[in-house]
Amino acid sequence: MDAIDKLYTTISQQFPNERITTKQAATAVGLTRGVTSSYLSQLHKRGKLIKTGTRPVYWQVRRAHSAFDGLIGYRGSLSTDIQHALEAIVYPVNGLPIFMTGIAGSGKLALARAIYREAVRRQILPVTAIFKIVDCASYKGQPEAFRQALNTTIQEFTAEKTGYLYIENLQALNSSAQHYLFNDANQQEATGIRYIFSATHADSKANGLSFKAAAVQINLKPLNDRPFDERITFVAMFLQQQADQIGRKIMITPDKLIELAASEHTTNIRELNNRIQLLCAATYAQTPDAEQLSIAGATADAICITPNQSMLTDRIRSLIISVLQLGPTAELLFKSLSESLVNGETLTEQNFAVLKVLNQIDTTASETLLVAFAKRLQTATRTTITHRYGIGFPPDAVFWHNVALAFIFASLCNDNLPTNQVLTKVEIELKDRYPRSYYLFNQFLKQLGPQYTQSNYYCLPFFILMVQCTGKVESVHYNAILLAHGEKTASSIQQVVNTLCGNYFFEAFDMPIDVSLEKINEYVRSYLVDQAPATKGNIVLFDMGSLREMFSEIKKISNQELLVVNNVTTAMALDIGLRVQRNETFQSIAEASKKYSSTTDAQYYEGLSNRKNIIVSCMSGVGLSEELKKLIESTLSPSLEVIAVDYKKLHDLLKNHDRQFFANTQLILTTTDVSGDYDLNIMNIYNIFDKAASLKLQSVLRYAGENQESSDLLIERLLRFLSIEGIRGRLQILNPDIVIQDSQDIVAHYEDFYNVKFSPRLKLNLYMHLSLMIERMIMDTKGSENVIKQATLTTKEQEFFSLSSGIFQPIEQKFNIRIQDYEIELLYQLLKDFIFIAN
Numbered sequence: 001m002d003a004i005d006k007l008y009t010t011i012s013q014q015f016p017n018e019r020i021t022t023k024q025a026a027t028a029v030g031l032t033r034g035v036t037s038s039y040l041s042q043l044h045k046r047g048k049l050i051k052t053g054t055r056p057v058y059w060q061v062r063r064a065h066s067a068f069d070g071l072i073g074y075r076g077s078l079s080t081d082i083q084h085a086l087e088a089i090v091y092p093v094n095g096l097p098i099f100m101t102g103i104a105g106s107g108k109l110a111l112a113r114a115i116y117r118e119a120v121r122r123q124i125l126p127v128t129a130i131f132k133i134v135d136c137a138s139y140k141g142q143p144e145a146f147r148q149a150l151n152t153t154i155q156e157f158t159a160e161k162t163g164y165l166y167i168e169n170l171q172a173l174n175s176s177a178q179h180y181l182f183n184d185a186n187q188q189e190a191t192g193i194r195y196i197f198s199a200t201h202a203d204s205k206a207n208g209l210s211f212k213a214a215a216v217q218i219n220l221k222p223l224n225d226r227p228f229d230e231r232i233t234f235v236a237m238f239l240q241q242q243a244d245q246i247g248r249k250i251m252i253t254p255d256k257l258i259e260l261a262a263s264e265h266t267t268n269i270r271e272l273n274n275r276i277q278l279l280c281a282a283t284y285a286q287t288p289d290a291e292q293l294s295i296a297g298a299t300a301d302a303i304c305i306t307p308n309q310s311m312l313t314d315r316i317r318s319l320i321i322s323v324l325q326l327g328p329t330a331e332l333l334f335k336s337l338s339e340s341l342v343n344g345e346t347l348t349e350q351n352f353a354v355l356k357v358l359n360q361i362d363t364t365a366s367e368t369l370l371v372a373f374a375k376r377l378q379t380a381t382r383t384t385i386t387h388r389y390g391i392g393f394p395p396d397a398v399f400w401h402n403v404a405l406a407f408i409f410a411s412l413c414n415d416n417l418p419t420n421q422v423l424t425k426v427e428i429e430l431k432d433r434y435p436r437s438y439y440l441f442n443q444f445l446k447q448l449g450p451q452y453t454q455s456n457y458y459c460l461p462f463f464i465l466m467v468q469c470t471g472k473v474e475s476v477h478y479n480a481i482l483l484a485h486g487e488k489t490a491s492s493i494q495q496v497v498n499t500l501c502g503n504y505f506f507e508a509f510d511m512p513i514d515v516s517l518e519k520i521n522e523y524v525r526s527y528l529v530d531q532a533p534a535t536k537g538n539i540v541l542f543d544m545g546s547l548r549e550m551f552s553e554i555k556k557i558s559n560q561e562l563l564v565v566n567n568v569t570t571a572m573a574l575d576i577g578l579r580v581q582r583n584e585t586f587q588s589i590a591e592a593s594k595k596y597s598s599t600t601d602a603q604y605y606e607g608l609s610n611r612k613n614i615i616v617s618c619m620s621g622v623g624l625s626e627e628l629k630k631l632i633e634s635t636l637s638p639s640l641e642v643i644a645v646d647y648k649k650l651h652d653l654l655k656n657h658d659r660q661f662f663a664n665t666q667l668i669l670t671t672t673d674v675s676g677d678y679d680l681n682i683m684n685i686y687n688i689f690d691k692a693a694s695l696k697l698q699s700v701l702r703y704a705g706e707n708q709e710s711s712d713l714l715i716e717r718l719l720r721f722l723s724i725e726g727i728r729g730r731l732q733i734l735n736p737d738i739v740i741q742d743s744q745d746i747v748a749h750y751e752d753f754y755n756v757k758f759s760p761r762l763k764l765n766l767y768m769h770l771s772l773m774i775e776r777m778i779m780d781t782k783g784s785e786n787v788i789k790q791a792t793l794t795t796k797e798q799e800f801f802s803l804s805s806g807i808f809q810p811i812e813q814k815f816n817i818r819i820q821d822y823e824i825e826l827l828y829q830l831l832k833d834f835i836f837i838a839n
């Protein structure tokens with residue numbers, strides 16, 4: 001074999017159907033590019049290769065026509081079946097029987113006839129060979145009649161008149177008749193009669209078919225499982241047949257053509273043919289005298305099908321073939337896209353690479369189809385991307401032509417090439433580098449149809465469609481979400497804000513009225529999962545519901561900065577949109593959101609505060625806590641926030657929240673000991689009279705960033721605050737000397753009754769508590785009653801209550817006040833650990 005023949009054999013084995021470049025051929029055969037080029041030219045001159053294109057030039061093995069070439073899908077969905085059929089045809093001595101399954105009208109007979117013609121073309125059968133059909137369905141329940149008909153047909157085959165016997169609808173026979181039949185098939189080698197069986201059920205076992213002969217199995221797919229390009233070709237072919245039959249031109253809009261091909265309901269080829277025939281008949285009946293049939297109205301871009309010219313099928317086929325031949329080129333493209341993304345090159349580079357490949361697709365013949373498709377895509381981007389997300393696209397025809405071409409290219413790759421691993425990498429890289437743009441693009445794909453999100457080939461149009469807007473879309477550093485009840489509330493706010501700001505800031509979810517919190521979280525979760533972590537944080541605006549719950553649920557999904565605002569309005573969303581556009585800090589957006597209106601609330605940190613803080617909570621009332629707060633604030637640095645909390649509220653907070661809630665809390669100061677194990681610095685403020693406690697307070701303050709000087713000063717001021725002098729200074733209307741004396745009497749009564757001696761510190765606390773309580777009762781103009789049900793109390797409490805009412809009687813009369821149950825309950829909490837020690 002000389003070098004030229006060797007080159008031919010190599011490329012016809014390695015690239016039987018593809019177009020290849022000179023470089024690919026040189027690599028395959030191991031010769032230099034120059035030598036390979038001259039050999040390829042010689043093979044072209046000998047008519048063995050087809051040469052197309054310039055820079056680069058493509059070469060393709062010229063294949064002899066086969067009988068299968070007339071079948072739609074012979075290089076696509078039928079190629080494996082045809083390969084199997086060929087094995088059955090050529091197998092010595094008389095081929096192998098074939099067992100074909102497929103729903104009615106899926107092309108079994110058409111393929112069987114092609115097999116017969118191919119056997120003749122290959123001269124395996126003589127030109128005199130015959131093709132006979134026996135339809136089992138005609139003999140259902142009549143085994144004898146079937147046997148007779150079969151024998152009569154078999155007798156038509158002779159040594160000179162051999163050929164194929166096609167036995168269809170095998171499922172109509174009972175098993176003994178099938179058995180009889182298969183015995184005959186087993187004789188194929190001896191008799192020379194070639195059998196093709198067909199049944200309408202894919203599952204022969206379920207259908208009671210027991211085919212035991214060594215047969216080649218072929219299962220034909222329903223029409224709606226075939227590639228889109230093949231379905232388009234079917235439509236074109238049937239329209240052509242109608243034009244030929246009625247002898248008139250048929251005009252059809254590209255949209256209608258696509259609609260016929262895209263119908264998921266048409267599962268069978270014959271049904272599609274019937275549908276087209278009926279459509280033509282209906283149009284014909286409306287305009288019997290017209291020179292042409294205009295299906296779905298006549299438009300300027302309508303496609304014209306002229307009788308006896310099989311032009312449309314050829315045109316479509318040329319587009320498909322030119323794309324199919326791009327197999328190796330497509331591989332190279334995906335590799336270079338992946339590398340370019342990994343190397344951090346700009347999107348323009350990748351856009352250029354895709355455009356270069358798209359330019360090689362020969363579209364001249366299918367321009368009308370392409371223009372119609374481009375229009376459809378342009379309209380779809382307007383509704384899905386521009387309208388909702390405020391992102392516009394260039395209006396020029398060339399841009400849209402390229403977008404449409406990218407989709408066609410992707411769709412043909414998807415229909416005809418196996419899943420591509422490199423492209424999976426490309427998709428991941430794209431998502432990583434352009435998360436927001438890719439999200440928009442994906443929303444667009446979803447709207448186009450489910451098939452577009454199922455294959456990664458459809459990431460290719462991203463490089464064309466999104467090239468001009470990624471910069472803008474990726475400049476947004478927040479993930480912002482709008483959630484509102486009602487059919488369009490959230491999406492209409494979103495549309496206004498995104499459109500006015502001219503960029504994609506907000507995603508919106510319209511929620512049904514009865515939506516649960518879990519469902520809302522699901523919306524947020526699935527959105528955030530699709531997004532890259534926003535560099536500056538997440539913003540969630542919603543209409544109604546619990547702010548705190550929403551905050552903590554979303555915080556579980558993403559631990560980034562989070563701002564949650566309720567009672568959303570368009571103006572508020574717009575303000576946030578503008579701040580996001582100005583790239584403001586999270587803190588400044590969050591603080592601004594606190595001021596929208598009195599009905600709006602915002603939360604952007606977990607717990608009481610996002611700053612380091614000290615909680616002050618006094619049993620003797622918020623007034624005292626507020627005073628302590630002021631004292632601490634004026635002594636320590638402003639970086640430490642002081643929060644005054646009602647004593648009861650503090651208890652609830654401690655009970656209902658975890659450590660995370662108090663993450664920034666450095667210290668809790670109270671006027672009583674707090675029972676329970678909380679893993680927090682909780683300190684009874686009166687303990688600072690003890691050396692150990694005051695040292696502990698100092699170390700806590702220093703840990704919180706305070707200097708020695710200010711913590712010393714604080715302790716000094718606190719000591720003064722908690723002394724008798726401190727109480728004096730704090731009474732506003734009562735004479736301190738009198739009220740402190742009254743308080744001392746009360747305390748002495750308790751000591752006496754319970755037979756205990758209180759520590760000086762506790763006494764100080766009680767004097768303070770009681771003095772302030774008496775003044776509070778006097779100033780309580782509302783006179784609110786706070787009655788505690790005695791029955792719910794323990795015996796000890798009941799005893800304390802009855803004792804207290806006696807002890808307080810003198811001061812109640814003296815000051816004309818009524819000590820409320822709530823106050824006695826507080827006092828009980830304060831004293832219980834000290835009065836029952838003896839018991």
Ligand SMILES: Nc1ncnc2c1ncn2[C@@H]1O[C@H](COP(=O)(O)OP(=O)(O)OP(=O)(O)O)[C@@H](O)[C@H]1O
Binds near residue numbers: 103106107108269270
């Ligand atoms: N691949 C194909 N290319 C072109 N035409 C096809 C193809 N497959 C089927 N057809 C056409 O579709 C119609 C239905 O096909 P066919 O009669 O072969 O189906 P079938 O599976 O044998 O149906 P049944 O089981 O009902 O007998 C025929 O007009 C046939 O020519």
